[in-house]
Amino acid sequence: MAQADKGIHVLKSAILDGTNAIRSTVVAGVREVKVKTDQVVSAIKEQFEATVDSVKREFRDSRTNDDDDNYWQRSGIEQDGVWCDVCNVSLILGTRWKCRECPNYDMCSSCFNDPKRMHDMSHSFKKIKTPGSISTKGQKNEHEVQRLPSLLPCHLTKITRDEHVTTVYLETFSEEFTNVKRKFIHTLDKEIVSIRSVQNNYLWEVYFLKLGQMEKMNGKFGANEKILFHGTKPEIIYTACAHNLDTRLAGTNVGAILGEGTYFASTAKISDSYATPAPTTGHSYMLQCRVLVGEWTKGKPGLRRPPEVAQTSDGQVRLYDSCVDRVRNPSIFCIFDQNQYYPEYIIEYK
Numbered sequence: 001m002a003q004a005d006k007g008i009h010v011l012k013s014a015i016l017d018g019t020n021a022i023r024s025t026v027v028a029g030v031r032e033v034k035v036k037t038d039q040v041v042s043a044i045k046e047q048f049e050a051t052v053d054s055v056k057r058e059f060r061d062s063r064t065n066d067d068d069d070n071y072w073q074r075s076g077i078e079q080d081g082v083w084c085d086v087c088n089v090s091l092i093l094g095t096r097w098k099c100r101e102c103p104n105y106d107m108c109s110s111c112f113n114d115p116k117r118m119h120d121m122s123h124s125f126k127k128i129k130t131p132g133s134i135s136t137k138g139q140k141n142e143h144e145v146q147r148l149p150s151l152l153p154c155h156l157t158k159i160t161r162d163e164h165v166t167t168v169y170l171e172t173f174s175e176e177f178t179n180v181k182r183k184f185i186h187t188l189d190k191e192i193v194s195i196r197s198v199q200n201n202y203l204w205e206v207y208f209l210k211l212g213q214m215e216k217m218n219g220k221f222g223a224n225e226k227i228l229f230h231g232t233k234p235e236i237i238y239t240a241c242a243h244n245l246d247t248r249l250a251g252t253n254v255g256a257i258l259g260e261g262t263y264f265a266s267t268a269k270i271s272d273s274y275a276t277p278a279p280t281t282g283h284s285y286m287l288q289c290r291v292l293v294g295e296w297t298k299g300k301p302g303l304r305r306p307p308e309v310a311q312t313s314d315g316q317v318r319l320y321d322s323c324v325d326r327v328r329n330p331s332i333f334c335i336f337d338q339n340q341y342y343p344e345y346i347i348e349y350k
Helices: 002-063 069-075 175-185 201-217 234-243 268-272
Strands: 078-083 091-093 096-099 106-108 124-128 135-138 165-169 192-200 225-232 262-265 284-292 296-298 308-311 317-319 322-324 332-335 341-349
Touching: 091 106, 165 234, 175 192, 175 268, 175 284, 175 341, 192 201, 192 234, 201 284, 201 341, 225 234, 225 268, 234 284, 234 341, 262 268, 268 284, 284 332
Parallel strands: 296 322
Antiparallel strands: 078 091, 096 106, 096 124, 124 135, 165 192, 192 341, 225 262, 225 284, 262 332, 284 341, 308 317, 322 332
């Protein structure tokens, strides 16, 4: 019996020793695996950080030029009251990036250099450091781009060349809807029911040609394109989209105090006073338009065209492009040539 107990004791000791040996082997193996894992993770992390630094460096080098855009932004030079169409927070200070394909589309340097807020990468931009100074840059690289702009902007893509006119409802959460809404509610606290994009190839093409003509003829003033509002009656909305606003109907709402042309306002609040609610729904309608105001002067009743600016040496007369309520910081513009404006959006509100 005693010998049996002794045998059991020896067996237990052997099992315990074996278990301890196995445990030690497993622990040593786990430690070795952990060390190797830490080494691999560390190597991957170092490689990832190096890759990120390389990408950042390449992106910074590709977007930076010898003149340092940030310097111009810090300089506080105001770009003639131009707002950034991406952030739309304040006037552009310093370098302004103007899209060559989409008239009146401008970006500040912060948005231009932000890859998350880029405009169409196929477009080229004019780089304007100070008002009156222009250099042309491609958005993909820093090489100058010599190319003719498209007659149609990027948002006029839902209509074929065979169609005359159509309107497209904008998605509520789209960037295009947000940009139009932001300009509208900046001065008018009313609820927007819908926003439609006006797709009219013919009106756009004659407008675009007029823009080019004014930029060539007006020298430093250029076409001076602005985004303005026009409050109107519901029953003429579709006629205006198909055939444009008719200068022959000047003053039918409130009188032609600046001349017999088509009137636009710098804010939605002003245009709201000219809008007539629909009798069935009570909703009002307003057009957001692209307008080539060019060089302006103060208007007066009875004008059927803008006054003369000067007479050239060969006897030709040059006229102002528009009339305004006040020469300094105007809020109302009177346009006599319907090729100088394009009804871009219909805003229905209540």
